[in-house]
Amino acid sequence: EDKVVQSPLSLVVHEGDTVTLNCSYEVTNFRSLLWYKQEKKAPTFLFMLTSSGIEKKSGRLSSILDKKELSSILNITATQTGDSAIYLCALGSGNTGKLIFGQGTTLQVKP
Amino acid sequence: IAGITQAPTSQILAAGRRMTLRCTQDMRHNAMYWYRQDLGLGLRLIHYSNTAGTTGKGEVPDGYSVSRANTDDFPLTLASAVPSQTSVYFCASRDMPGLHNEQFFGPGTRLTVL
Numbered sequence: 080e081d082k083v084v085q086s087p088l089s090l091v092v093h094e095g096d097t098v099t100l101n102c103s104y105e106v107t108n109f110r111s112l113l114w115y116k117q118e119k120k121a122p123t124f125l126f127m128l129t130s131s132g133i134e135k136k137s138g139r140l141s142s143i144l145d146k147k148e149l150s151s152i153l154n155i156t157a158t159q160t161g162d163s164a165i166y167l168c169a170l171g172s173g174n175t176g177k178l179i180f181g182q183g184t185t186l187q188v189k190p
Numbered sequence: 191i192a193g194i195t196q197a198p199t200s201q202i203l204a205a206g207r208r209m210t211l212r213c214t215q216d217m218r219h220n221a222m223y224w225y226r227q228d229l230g231l232g233l234r235l236i237h238y239s240n241t242a243g244t245t246g247k248g249e250v251p252d253g254y255s256v257s258r259a260n261t262d263d264f265p266l267t268l269a270s271a272v273p274s275q276t277s278v279y280f281c282a283s284r285d286m287p288g289l290h291n292e293q294f295f296g297p298g299t300r301l302t303v304l
Contacts, residue, residue, distance in 0.1 A: 088230075113292055121194075121280065121295035122233070167232065176221055176240065176284060177248070178293060180233040 081106045083170045085181035092158055093189050100153040100184045102168030111171035112151050113178065114142055118164045125153070125166075158188045192216055194296035196281050202302045203271050211266045211299050213281030220286040222264040223293060224248075224256060226277040233280065239264055240286070271303045 082105045092098055104112065111129045115122035126135040128144035128151060135142050139156045155162055165185050169178040194215045203209050215222065220241045225233040225248075235248030239258040253275060255267045264283075268275055278300050282293040 083232075085232075115295075120297045124292040124294070127292055169233075175238075175246075176286065176291075177223070177235060177238060179235075179249075180225075182230055182232040 081170060081172050081179050083168055083179050083181035085166075085168050085184050087184060088182060089185040089187075091187045091189065094159055096158050096188075097154065097156045098158060098186065100155075100166050100168075100186070101150065102152070102181055103148075103150040104168075104170050105149065106170055106172045108173045109146070109170075110173070112144055113169045113171065114151075114153050115167040115169065116164045117167060117183070122167055155186075158186075160188050160190055162186060163188045194281055194283055194294060196279075196296040196299050198299060199297070200300040200302075202304065203268075205272055205303055207271050209268045209271055209301070211268075211279055211281075211301070213264045213266070213296060214262050215264075215281075215283045215294075215296075216262065217283060217285070217294070218261060219283035219294070220261065221284040221293075222258065223282040223284070224254070224264070224266045225280045225282065226250065226275075227280060227298075228277050236266065236279075271301075273303045275301065276303045277301060 086101045114125040126142045133144040165183045168181040197212045223238045224236040237256040239245045281296040284293045
């Protein structure tokens with residue numbers, strides 16, 4: 080059964096800190112791994128990693144896929160209070176287009 | 191462009207009542223999805239539709255039904271609500287073809303079943 084596990088489940092840091100969020104997965108037919116940020120309402124898309132694109136970067140956020148270790152990390156450097164959110168990792172497998180989500184990591188950035 | 195809209199924003203419902211959560215997208219995406227989000231469990235797929243006229247079951251379909259009469263609308267119905275269906279419900283859509291495309295989410299409906 081395909082599965083996604085995120086760690087830690089919650090994290091509290093101070094502004095300026097660097098954080099690393101982890102996502103590990105079990106999958107029979109890997110297609111993609113996606114990261115989303117969820118503030119008050121709808122999750123918003125951050126990155127998608129595939130076999131042909133294992134590293135993505137946007138500003139202070141970056142993500143790497145390790146297909147050998149079946150995991151991905153999301154790094155946030157120089158954190159700001161606006162980075163406070165739930166970060167969701169999702170796995171795309173097989174040919175259905177469906178996503179399997181992890182439990183999420185709740186990040187709180189204190190001033 | 192509105193993207194995906196959901197209605198109602200929130201609802202308190204008595205157990206045993208029937209309820210339909212509405213979802214409409216204006217992006218002409220073929221695929222649509224319904225998730226529920228519960229604390230500590232992340233987002234779990236209830237039902238999905240890859241194109242108008244077809245639907246499929248997700249991870250937690252029991253107690254829910256969907257229909258996809260056209261491309262834009264994907265309503266979720268609870269035939270007889272139970273307290274365990276208290277949750278936040280998100281509708282999402284995805285452009286096809288291409289299995290690697292991201293899903294776009296609506297603002298959610300917070301449902302409380304008493």
